[in-house]
Amino acid sequence: MSRRSGTCLRSCLVIFAIVSALGVCGPALYWRVKKTLRLGDSKSSCPPCICDCPPPLSLLKIAPGMNYGDTDCGSNDPDLKQEMEKQFVDLLTEELKLQEAVSEEHARHMNITFGEAKRVASQYQREAEKCIAATETCEEARERAQALLIKERKVTTLWEQRARQMGWEGE
Numbered sequence: 001m002s003r004r005s006g007t008c009l010r011s012c013l014v015i016f017a018i019v020s021a022l023g024v025c026g027p028a029l030y031w032r033v034k035k036t037l038r039l040g041d042s043k044s045s046c047p048p049c050i051c052d053c054p055p056p057l058s059l060l061k062i063a064p065g066m067n068y069g070d071t072d073c074g075s076n077d078p079d080l081k082q083e084m085e086k087q088f089v090d091l092l093t094e095e096l097k098l099q100e101a102v103s104e105e106h107a108r109h110m111n112i113t114f115g116e117a118k119r120v121a122s123q124y125q126r127e128a129e130k131c132i133a134a135t136e137t138c139e140e141a142r143e144r145a146q147a148l149l150i151k152e153r154k155v156t157t158l159w160e161q162r163a164r165q166m167g168w169e170g171e
Contacts (some may be wrong), residue, residue: 086094164170
């Protein structure tokens with residue numbers, strides 16, 4: 001019976017996989033086939049469109065007072081003018097200063113993180129030392145208890161021997 005149910009389950013899984021694959025890939029295949037069939041029939045589908053669009057507007061018609069051939073663009077902006085007058089060496093110097101500032105910030109962050117890590121490690125070390133001390137104390141107490149137990153067993157054995165000598169037969 002289990003072999004039959006296993007075969008049935010396997011068949012159901014195969015059918016489910018096929019249906020799932022068709023559900024995922026089916027629409028894409030349908031539209032691709034439909035598009036290919038449409039391309040073959042494109043000669044008879046519709047005539048070319050006739051467009052009555054006006055010609056594109058030029059900048060001279062939109063703003064006739066502007067002089068677009070002027071190479072002095074942005075000369076009225078003092079910040080842009082100052083930036084454009086900088087020499088290549090000045091630009092490289094400024095870039096190096098920025099990189100230095102970034103590296104200093106990174107180093108500062110790294111030092112803070114390193115200090116925090118040292119503090120946490122120190123705290124863990126203190127906790128570990130406390131645990132070691134507690135373990136040693138427990139071990140010493142266990143050893144004392146074991147010695148007392150051995151001593152108590154010897155005393156018990158001695159009393160039992162005396163009791164047997166006096167006539168006690170035990171349990």
